Amino acid sequence: MTWPGTYFDGRTAARHDVAVSFGADGLELRHAGGALTVWPYWSIRGTASQSRVDLETKGELPEKLTVAAPGFEPELRRQFPALLDSGTAATGVVLKVAGIGFGATAILGVALWIASPWIGQAVASLIPVSWEEKLGEAVVRALAPESKRCKDPAIAQKMERILDELKQTTGTGYRFRLYVVDDKIVNAFAAPGGFIVLNRGLIEKTRSPEEVAGVLAHEMQHVVQRHGTRAMLRGLGIRILLAAMIGDAGWLYDLTGTLGELHFLRQDEESADIEGMKSMQAARLDPMGMVELLKTLDKEAGDLPGAIRYLSSHPQTRDRIAAMEKLARQADYTPRRLMQGTAWPPPLDSCSVGTR
Amino acid sequence: MPFCTVCGDEYGAGASFCVRCGTAIANVPAASLPVESGTRRFRFHGTGGRFFTLYAVMILLSMVTASIYSFWGRTNIRRYIARETELDGERFDYHGTGLELLLGWLKAMGLLLALLLVVGIATVTLDEMAGQVAGTLLIYAAFLFLMPLAMVGAWRYRFSRTSYRGLRFSFRGKPAEFVRVYVAGALLSFLTLFLYTPIWQNNIRRFLCENTYYGSARFGYDGSGSALFGRWAVCWLLAVPTLGVSLVWFWVERFRFFWNHTTFQGARLRVDIHTPGMVWLYVSNFLLNIFTLFLAYPWTQVRLLRYVLEKMTLDGAVSYERIRQEALAAGAMGEGFGPWLESSGIDSGIGL
Structure with a gap:
């Protein structure tokens, strides 16, 4: 045939x-x-x-x-x-490829998820301080622009005097710069390169200069340990990964978007608490200053739902208070008192002069 | 009419070597090899139903694999199109694999990331204004050069993986040469307020044809830039009085122009399409897609391929026995830029 x-x-x-x-x-x-x-x-x-x-x-x-x-x-x-x-063999190949692809994506995703803090840390430590300052400037420009800052220089000067007390015990290559923003929301944050921003609303909640010192000590640690830079790199990494997957190159022009949304990791917060407490004690300041403000805010959190952003970005407040009280009790010195005889919080209405 | 066995170029009687590639002609027993003349038809046998299955599988599996499967899915579609396309009674074939496409895409992504990193660093380290200006310029410059490189890469890959009658196609254009043709033309077009554009497009087409080989035989191109410019000028002069219809006419005319000036050995490609037919095809396909929420997309693709291929012929003398296998290796990196640079309008088989 x-x-x-x-x-x-x-x-x-x-x-x-x-x-x-x-x-x-x-x-x-x-x-x-x-x-x-x-x-x-x-x-x-x-x-x-x-x-x-x-x-x-x-x-x-x-x-x-x-x-x-x-x-x-x-x-x-x-x-x-x-x-x-045969057709069935082709289906088998399809399923195999689908399985491999799905598995590979899942493994890659999990690996990146796990490794991202370390990758961020490794890369962040390579970035020179001068670059961090450029980044920080961009953040401050976006979140604390000149027009929103406190109009009364005397208030910022008072805060800077507290900052000076801590600078000596946080010896690093950073030049710290402090801005007070005329905003009722209870908040404070640090940007890469040494920028610290205090909202008027937060200062109003403090009952002593030591409580402000506690906030500053914590934020200074974010700067020194480069938490902000690392958070930015993490955000960038996720964006690059997403762009690679969905094929969108437009993300590059969206870099500024990343600057506004800095989320610190929980271990970053703990580390800033512990090291901040150490520098408070090294400066011979009252370590309870760090604890008292948190207690006030925690008590008020129920009355002001959503208003206290400082707490909402710092989870597990009760645990933190307990841990910090324990550290504070280890202090074996008589603390210096800052700005004795000054009424606290200082009058802040002069902040808004000119905006009314 | 005698043809060189190495490059397929035609040479005059009594010549002792091929002018194009230098092969000695005395070695070639030209008279003993048969030459077939005539009109060879293209046909497309694919069906919308089969296409639909291929697209559906690709989309569904891409969704569950973070689009990794799309490389395999695209390869399956290309293979299907090639195997359902017939010329002179024989089918084409496609030999690419999804893995090649994936690796090419990864390489392209690596390059792109490196580029973006450089731009990012420039933006951060330089002054605010200087950084943004430098970054923007760098991006535009890089894409101006990446575009032609990606096109050459895609052509190299696609042709090297396509076969007909058991012989591979190949694209042998030098990337640096094409960058020169492309970038110079792009800048001239810009400087002459796009008067130069048709000549530039004609040069690109010539580069594509004259560097494409089927086995050992090269394609040729005899379209002149001034002829295309004439059509282009007419189209723009009539653009206002015809309310833009002349632009559509030029688009179809250019399509015909490119194909009808493509030669192979003693034969010429012809595509007998006309503006009303093409316009009706595109409008009806568009409406079909809109009203079916793109479920009809596979069928509209088949309509397009069938319409164009069945109006396409290869007319003239071809000697199949003189064409020898000359396959080339090529990576798929150029294809990796596809999503950004749209160098793969080739998928429908119409872009080329």
């Missing part, structure tokens, strides 16, 4: 008409001139569609054979069931 087929030898584009038959050693292709090409069965692969069978030899540049005669496909399937790629 023979079937007519067309044969290409993979060397030239010439077509050869052949008669195809199943031989003992392989598929036999008899050329019109009588010449014979034999394909060993193990060297053949192929596909079938609509009673057309396309066969080729395995290898980089195969020889090809097409048989469109009816009856050939059933005979081939009967004699060599595994030779043709």
Whole structure:
């Protein structure tokens, strides 16, 4: 039994008409001139569609054979069931690829999730302070612009006197700069490069300069330990990953968006608490200053839902208060009192002069 | 008419070597090899139903694999299109793999990330204004050069993975040469308020055709920039009185121009499409997609391929026996830029 087929030898584009038959050693292709090409069965692969069978030899540049005669496909399937790629095999490949892809994505995602703090830390420690200052300036420009700052320089000067007490015990290469913002929301934050921003609302809640010192000591640690820079790198990393996945290059122009949303990790907060407490004690200030403000705010949190952003960005307040009280009790000195004889909090209405 | 066996170029009677590639002609037993003349038709056998299955599988599996499967899905679609496309009674074939596409994409992404990192550092370290200006300029400059590199990369990859009658196609254009053609043309177009654009597009097309080989035989291109410029000028002069219809006419005309000036050995490609037919096809396809929420997309693709391919012929003398296998290796990195640079309008088979 023979079937007519067309044969290409993979060397030239010439077509050869052949008669195809199943031989003992392989598929036999008899050329019109009588010449014979034999394909060993193990060297053949192929596909079938609509009673057309396309066969080729395995290898980089195969020889090809097409048989469109009816009856050939059933005979081939009967004699060599595994030779043709069947639909079910294709589905198997699809499922395998899907499984591998899904697994690889999941593993990559988890690995990045776990490794991101360390990657951020490693990269952040390579970034020079001068770059951090540029970043911090951009953050301060966005979140504490000139127009929103406190108009009365005397208030900022008072806060800077407290900052000076702590600078000596937080010896680093950073030049700290402090801004007071005329905003009722109870908040304070640090930006990379040494920038610290205090909201008027937070100062109003303090009952002693030591409580302000506690906030400053904590924020200074965010700067020194580069938590902000690391948070930015994490955000950037996630953006790059997302951009890679969904194929969007526009994220680059959205860099400023990252600056506004700095989220510190929980371990960053704990570390800032502990080291901040240490620098309070090294400066011989009352360590309870750090604790008292948190207690006040915690008590008021119920009355002012949502208003106290400082707490909401610092979770587990009760645990923190307990841990810090324990550290504070270890102090074995008589604390210096800051700005004795000054009423606290100082009058802040002069902040808004000129804006009314 | 004799043709060189190495590059497929035609040479005059009595020549002793091929002018284009320098092969000695005395070695070639030209007279003994048959030359077939005639009109060879293209046909497309694909069906919307099968296309739909391929697209559906690709989209569904891409969603659960963070789009990693899309590389395999795209490869399956390309293979299907090639295997359902017929010329002169024989089918094309596609040999690319999803893994190649994935690796090419990863390389392209790596390059892009490095570029963005440089830009980011420039923006942060320099002054606010200087940094932004430098960063923007750097991005534009990089994309001006990346675009042609990606196009060459995509052509190299696509042709090297496509075969017909058991022989591979190949694209042998030098990237640096194409960057010169592309960047010079882009700048000239800009400086001449786009008067130069049709000549630039013609140069790109010539570079593409004259560096494309089927086996050992090269394609040719004899479209002149001034001829295309003439059509382009007419189109713009009539743009206002025809309310922009002449722009559509030029778009179809350019399509015909590019194909009808493409030659192969002693034959020429012809595509017999006309503006009303193309406009009706695009408008009806657009409406079909809108009213079915793009469920009809596979069927509209088949309509497009069938319409164009069945109006396309290869007319003239071709000697298949003179064309030898000359396959080239090529990576898929250029393809990796596809999503950004749109160098892969080729997917429909129409862009080329």
